[in-house]
Amino acid sequence: MDPEKLRISASIRNQRTDPVHWGLWSNTRFNAGVSFKAALADLQPEHIRYSDHPPFKGVVSQDKQWFTFDNSAKALAVDQATGSKAFLNTQAPLFKVMLADWILYMRPEGELNPASVHPAHATAEVFLMKHPDANQGFLELEFHSQFKTLEPGEELEFAEIWTFSPTP
Numbered sequence: 001m002d003p004e005k006l007r008i009s010a011s012i013r014n015q016r017t018d019p020v021h022w023g024l025w026s027n028t029r030f031n032a033g034v035s036f037k038a039a040l041a042d043l044q045p046e047h048i049r050y051s052d053h054p055p056f057k058g059v060v061s062q063d064k065q066w067f068t069f070d071n072s073a074k075a076l077a078v079d080q081a082t083g084s085k086a087f088l089n090t091q092a093p094l095f096k097v098m099l100a101d102w103i104l105y106m107r108p109e110g111e112l113n114p115a116s117v118h119p120a121h122a123t124a125e126v127f128l129m130k131h132p133d134a135n136q137g138f139l140e141l142e143f144h145s146q147f148k149t150l151e152p153g154e155e156l157e158f159a160e161i162w163t164f165s166p167t168p
Contacts, residue, residue, distance in 0.1 A: 004163070004164040005162065005163050005164075007109070007162075008160050008161075008162065009109075009159035010158055011155055011156065011157040012156050013150075013154070014154050014155075016152060019149050020149070022147070022148070022150055022156065023117065023118055023146060023147035024144075024145040024158035025142055025143060025144040026108075026160050027142050028141050029139065030097065030141070031134075031135075031137070031138065031139070032076055032128060032129065032130060032137030032138050033072075034071070034098070034099070035071075035098040036098065037066040037067065037095070038067045038124060039066060039090075040060070040064060040090065041090050041093075048088060049087040049089075049122065050084065050085065050086055051083075051086075051087075056128075057086075058126070067088060067126070069128045071128060071139065078131070078132060081132070081137075083130065084128055085126065085127040086126045087122035088122055088123065089123055089124075090112075090124060091123070092111055092112075093112065093123050095107070102166060102167060103164070104163070104164055105163040105164075105165070106160060106162050107161055108123075108143045108145070108158070109159040109160060109161055112143075112146070113146065116148070117146065117147055121147075124144075125141075125142040127140040127142070143158075
């Protein structure tokens with residue numbers, strides 16, 4: 001079976017009479033225990049930035065190609081809700097999410113320029129919320145577009161491609 005592809009896009013138009021500063025982003029949530037990886041591509045593992053005072057850090061694969069949080073059942077067993085966010089500034093972000101019988105690859109359409117993203121964000125972000133009630137915990141995967149000044153009437157579009165492949 002060939003992989004199935006889906007293009008998801010959003011666009012905004014400045015309808016004001018004055019310029020506005022804006023960017024677009026996508027935000028996809030999964031159960032906290034879903035298995036995922038984020039490709040590091042052009043990003044050096046030592047350049048991964050974390051939210052202030054993260055209670056836990058991510059794991060970089062030995063070949064330095066993938067980033068993930070340890071979201072095993074043991075790691076998710078907590079007494080109180082706690083979260084951590086990783087900021088991955090890479091030109092070619094890619095998330096690989098392993099679902100029951102499918103692998104979902106998520107990537108933005110085209111390359112992203114890390115320098116053009118809002119300074120408080122990154123081209124790809126991963127947030128893991130651990131919670132005592134496993135149904136309340138979640139994994140959030142985000143892509144951020146350029147942050148720019150939109151003149152009156154100007155539009156900005158951001159799209160991502162989802163590719164579904166059967167689990168081998």
